[in-house]
Amino acid sequence: MTVRVVVGGALCHEGRLLAARRSAPPELAGRWELPGGKAEPGESVPEALVRELREELGVETEPLERIPGEWPLKPGLVLHVWTARLLSGVPAPLEDHDELRWLGPEELESVDWLDQDRPAVAEAGRRLRADGRGARPDGCGGGDDEGGDGGGGA
Numbered sequence: 001m002t003v004r005v006v007v008g009g010a011l012c013h014e015g016r017l018l019a020a021r022r023s024a025p026p027e028l029a030g031r032w033e034l035p036g037g038k039a040e041p042g043e044s045v046p047e048a049l050v051r052e053l054r055e056e057l058g059v060e061t062e063p064l065e066r067i068p069g070e071w072p073l074k075p076g077l078v079l080h081v082w083t084a085r086l087l088s089g090v091p092a093p094l095e096d097h098d099e100l101r102w103l104g105p106e107e108l109e110s111v112d113w114l115d116q117d118r119p120a121v122a123e124a125g126r127r128l129r130a131d132g133r134g135a136r137p138d139g140c141g142g143g144d145d146e147g148g149d150g151g152g153g154a
Helices: 045-057 105-110 115-131
Strands: 004-013 016-022 036-038 060-074 077-088 097-103
Touching: 004 045, 004 060, 004 115, 016 045, 016 115, 036 045, 045 060, 045 077, 060 115, 077 115, 097 105, 105 115
Parallel strands: 004 077
Antiparallel strands: 004 016, 004 036, 016 097, 060 077
């Protein structure tokens, strides 16, 4: 069976992570996720993230790095999450969502995340806390840091 990647965006800006509340399908409505969607055939996962965030939120973004791990969604679909930086625009719930919230690291548990997003949200929160100590104010710790501590790089 061919596995198709669904990419989620840990979109960070000014020390906060964007959460999107699902409006559809009915079994997911009202729960929160990292926005994103399916990579199309021939499209890289970072390209899919940029396209999906443009379609769903009306913003331009820059993918930074993949959060380690992958999470099965249903047979044939697996979730990969990438950190991303907001380049331009103000996120709006254009497709599949009815509300957006920017959450600081201490607020991440204030919404009911989809189960498969929880590990990546926890890692994004860890990176945001590290960024709050001066490493990277706009990107969930993406970029040059290979040590995994969210610091380093410039």
